[in-house]
Amino acid sequence: MPAGTVEDRSLARNYDVGVTIPQQRPIADRCPGLLAPHEAEDGLLVRLRIPGGQTSVAALTELSRVARTFGQDDLQLTSRGNIQIRGLDRRDLEPLSNAVAAAGFLPSASHERVRNIVASPLTGLAGGTEDARPLVAALDQALCAEDRLAALPGRFLFAVDDGRGDVTSLSFDLGVQILDRDRALILVGGPRTGFQVAAGQTVQTVLALARRFVQLRAGVPRPPWHVREVDLIALDPRVGPVEATQGRAQPRLGRIEDAASVQVPLSLLTPEQVSAVAEVGSGPVVVTPWRGLVVAGAGDQLSKLTAAGLLADDTSAWSGITACTGSPGCARSRIDTRQLGTELGRLLHTGSPRVHLVGCERRCGAPSEAHVDLVAPVSAVAALRQISTARDLR
Ligand code: SF4
Structure with a gap:
């Protein structure tokens, strides 16, 4: 058996031959979190999970203040709609964590690194089949309520798509695509494998798959990090070919109904840009997996956001x-x-x-x-x- 090939038969995928786990991959999961900082060249770095990218003007403003107080001024947006604070000193970690928790970004200390959920950024604001925000909240809550799911790898990604087919373009592990009020597609390892369930069974089905994945990892010398590295049928015998809707990935920039959609240059959100967001919005803000922001109710105030350096023109x-x-x-x-x-x-x-x-x-x-x-x-x-x-x- 070639080096790096998955040895346990339960980890050999049915559809493809030769599933391998990269040899260069470290065995330890070093994904950073708020309570598990990463030592970078410019100081410690913490990563805050924001399920579905759903936050608010008030929370973002407070996070920017915390970053300015303890680390580098800018908030760094990630390709999973999360936020990083860089340039931290170890002595400041405790007050920083307390401040971040007080701002609402740490509902679960044990599960903070596994709350990796991307969702359609415009859901509930414009387009989509159904508002997916309640589903994101329910999934996050149920995930954090189950002790054994804290053992998921920090890179494991859930995707919740409201029917428009945007986040299904990302490389995710387990996904949901809402079909209509009554039905959803459960996506396993990508947009072309899964099965259909009744809408009311979505959360429990996704978590059952995640639980099974944790079981498959147990006791394996080089455990898989992603669903595509395991036998999909071993996760659930219902898994088969499906065709999820694939639409435009990144939301277009500019005004979208009442919301403003902007991109953050080079993923660094400056304090001035956060102030501009606070000037034009007062409610929900969505951090997108394409390093952008969607500010609810600010569609007619784009000029204030662009004056602060945010990008609202797709063609630039x-x-x-x-x-x-x-x-x-x-x-x-x-x-x-x-x-x-x-x-x-x-x-x-x-x-x-x-x-x-x-x-x-x-x-x-x-x-x-x-x-x-x-x-x-x-x-x-x-x-x-x-x-x-x-x-x-x-
Ligand atoms: S790609 Fe960039 S961030 Fe990643 S290891 Fe290389 S230099 Fe560092």
Whole structure:
């Protein structure tokens, strides 16, 4: 058996041959959380899970204040709609955790790293088959109520799609796509495998699958991190081919009914941008898995958000640039991705392909959409050359 091949028969998927767990993958789960900080080059980093990206202007404002008090000023948005605070000192972890918990971001200390739920960002605000927010809240609550599910890997991702087919484009482990008021598709390992259930059984079915996944991991020397690495039939014999609706992934930028949809340049949300959000909104804010924000009720005040540097134009070159953390935050990085990304934002023109700028071959945080990977270009000119000669989008 080749190195890295899953040894336990229960971990061999029925559909594909040769399921492997990457050898280079560390066995320990080092996904950071609020109570499990990561030591980065620029200090400690904590990651806060925001199920469905659903938060509020008040909570976001408080989080920005906490970041300014204890760490770097900017809040860093992740590709799963979570938020990171960087540049922390170990001595400040306790007051920081208390402040973050008081702002409502730590309902469960034991399950904080497994509350990874992405959901359609516009759900309940515009479009979609049904408002998925109650389902996200119910799933989160039930997940946190079950002790053994705290053993899920920190990378395990739940996706709740309100029928429009946006988050089903992401790489998720277990998903739900609402079909109508009475029925939902349970998606297992991707948008093309799963089964249908009555709407009332959704949460219990997803959690039963998650429980079974935890069982399959137990006692395995190199445990799987993702559902696609296990036998889907062993998770539930009902799993078979399905076809989930696939629609536009990232919500378009600009005004969408009463909401404002904006992107955060290079994923760093500044205190000034949070103040602008507080000026135009007072209720729900959604952090999207595409490093954007949807501000409820602020559709007619986009100009105040763009004045603070947020992007509301899908066609601007800026909105197509993403970057990994890079130097000085990441020891592996060969370049300062933020600085180069800012230069590129000035140089690229409308209609340029989407680009993802990274400091090394790991390519962290790559967007799910087609893009050109820029791996540690030595200058903006070198990056432009790479873009102009790129034939294949990833
Ligand atoms: S891609 Fe490389 S440089 Fe960028 S954050 Fe990941 S490990 Fe660090």
